Amino acid sequence: MxxxxxxxxxxxxxxxxxxxxxxxxxxxxxxxxxxxxxxxxxxxxxxxxxxxxxxxxxxxxxxxxxxxxxxxxxxxxxxIVPIEAIADLDAVHRDVDFGMFEAERALSARDELRRAKEGIDKLPPKCREVILLQKVDGLTDREAAESLGVSIETVRRQIKLGMKALFDHMAGGSGRIVRKSYRRNSDHGVRP
Structure with missing residues (x-):
């Protein structure tokens, strides 16, 4: 010990x-x-x-x-599914055609994949490339940054913006990247 x-x-x-x-x-x-x-x-x-x-x-x-x-x-x-969730499994087998569920699941998955591809295609080129390198190819921030010749912070910013836009698209929104707009000092009544 x-x-x-x-x-x-x-x-x-x-x-x-x-x-x-x-x-x-x-x-x-x-x-x-x-x-x-x-x-x-x-x-x-x-x-x-x-x-x-x-x-x-x-x-x-x-x-x-x-x-x-x-x-x-x-x-x-x-x-692991709790036993209560499948307590009356025999009744389910009698009443349901499982082949229908498999087909429906396949169609649903195919539809979501198509929507995700549409959302990714809407992204600006650099953002799209970062998303694909990290989320599809599995590269780390550092590996993606080296691959693209940009800083790690740029990769992280692109991931953050791209994923927000992709989530927005998947939820039925525009899927556009929304950047914060900063006003210049003159817009606030402050003189340089």
Missing amino acids: IDDDDLHVWFVREVLPLERALSSYIRRNWRVPEDVLELRQDIYEHVLIGARRALPANARAYVYTVARNHLINHAKRAR
């Missing part, structure tokens, strides 16, 4: 420097961006519990193994 002070020192020295990379790893491998912080904290908890028995020789490999396993387990749990 590892002493609490030694565990704390190890965690601060070996694990916390991995926080940014770990967050990126979770973002790339999890569909719900709002879950990243909670998942990271869960992973830290599992890392600490495991390291309490014995400190791992390679902290980075250990943290990523714990992260991968946690994401897999979390995904499996998310797919």
Whole structure:
């Protein structure tokens, strides 16, 4: 059993420097961006519990193994349907043609894909390219910035604007990028 002070020192020295990379790893491998912080904290908890028995020789490999396993387990749990939801499954089988559901699901998915493509096509060229590199090809901010020869901040700004416009399009809006307009000093009655 590892002493609490030694565990704390190890965690601060070996694990916390991995926080940014770990967050990126979770973002790339999890569909719900709002879950990243909670998942990271869960992973830290599992890392600490495991390291309490014995400190791992390679902290980075250990943290990523714990992260991968946690994401897999979390995904499996998310797919589990409560028994109450399928209590009368026999009645459902008698009354429903499942082939119809499959066809409807395929048509719905195809329609959403078409709408998403329309929304992406509406984006300005640079914004469209950033969205495709990150959301389709899975590149990180840094990789997309290097690929396009722009700053990481530019990539982040384009993602933010593009995703807002794409969400707006998917919700039935115009799908246009809305930029903040800043007034000049003269518009506020302030003299230069």
